[in-house]
Amino acid sequence: MVVKIYVVIVYDVAVERINGVRQFLRQYLTWIQNSAFEGELSEGELERVRVGLRKLIKEDADSIIFFVTSSQKWVKKEVLGIEKAEVSTIL
Amino acid sequence: MVVKIYVVIVYDVAVERINGVRQFLRQYLTWIQNSAFEGELSEGELERVRVGLRKLIKEDADSIIFFVTSSQKWVKKEVLGIEKAEVSTIL
Numbered sequence: 001m002v003v004k005i006y007v008v009i010v011y012d013v014a015v016e017r018i019n020g021v022r023q024f025l026r027q028y029l030t031w032i033q034n035s036a037f038e039g040e041l042s043e044g045e046l047e048r049v050r051v052g053l054r055k056l057i058k059e060d061a062d063s064i065i066f067f068v069t070s071s072q073k074w075v076k077k078e079v080l081g082i083e084k085a086e087v088s089t090i091l
Numbered sequence: 092m093v094v095k096i097y098v099v100i101v102y103d104v105a106v107e108r109i110n111g112v113r114q115f116l117r118q119y120l121t122w123i124q125n126s127a128f129e130g131e132l133s134e135g136e137l138e139r140v141r142v143g144l145r146k147l148i149k150e151d152a153d154s155i156i157f158f159v160t161s162s163q164k165w166v167k168k169e170v171l172g173i174e175k176a177e178v179s180t181i182l
Contacts, residue, residue: 008158010101012125012175033154034103035126050171057172063124064171067099067158074165080141080155081148084103 004040006072009049011035013062020056021064025049033084040072095131097163100140102126104153111147112155116140124175131163 009029013021022031028049029039041049046068053064069075100120104112113122119140120130132140137159144155160166 008099008101010099010124010127033101033126033156035124036101036156050169053171059172062172063175065124065127066167066169066171068167068169069160069165074160076157076159078141078157078159080144080157081150081153084154 002042002044004042005046006038006069006075007041007046007049008036008038008067008075009064010067011062011064013057013064017057017062021053024052024056093133093135095133096137097129097160097166098132098137098140099127099129099158099166100155101158102153102155104148104155108148108153112144115143115147 007029009025011018011021012035025031025037028041028045029037032038046066050066057064098120100116102109102112103126116122116128119132119136120128123129137157141157148155
């Protein structure tokens with residue numbers, strides 16, 4: 001069995017690269033807010049995400065933060081206001 | 092001793108309310124990216140943050156997500172690209 005880890009990614013990427021970053025991340029994770037994705041990944045998938053993002057961003061201009069925990073059970077998630085699903089936002 | 096919990100907050104708030112939200116959150120947390128804060132809070136402080144944000148946002152238009160863990164030790168944080176400190180962004 002592949003062990004899955006829970007990952008939240010928040011990003012601040014220049015507008016000309018943002019669609020590329022989103023389309024890439026959607027292959028692995030769920031878009032939960034304008035600048036955030038979450039989901040469960042194996043270590044191998046997480047490494048593919050790191051490698052893929054490095055190719056898509058400019059490391060001297062953009063910023064992506066990963067919050068990684070061994071299991072989603074350590075993290076309590078609360079939403080104030082609306083839950084922005086993918087359908088509510090146009091790419 | 093007051094027990095501190097680790098909190099990451101990501102927000103998607105209409106432009107006319109965003110400065111108010113940021114100024115409020117800066118009283119409690121560290122601004123780590125355009126749309127994200129993090130830090131350690133007591134349960135009482137976390138409740139004050141919830142109450143304060145409810146007053147500042149429109150709950151039918153804005154979205155704020157809290158990720159709460161009992162300790163920062165459960166969360167590994169990684170940054171790709173630049174670390175955007177408060178000084179690099181103009182309010």
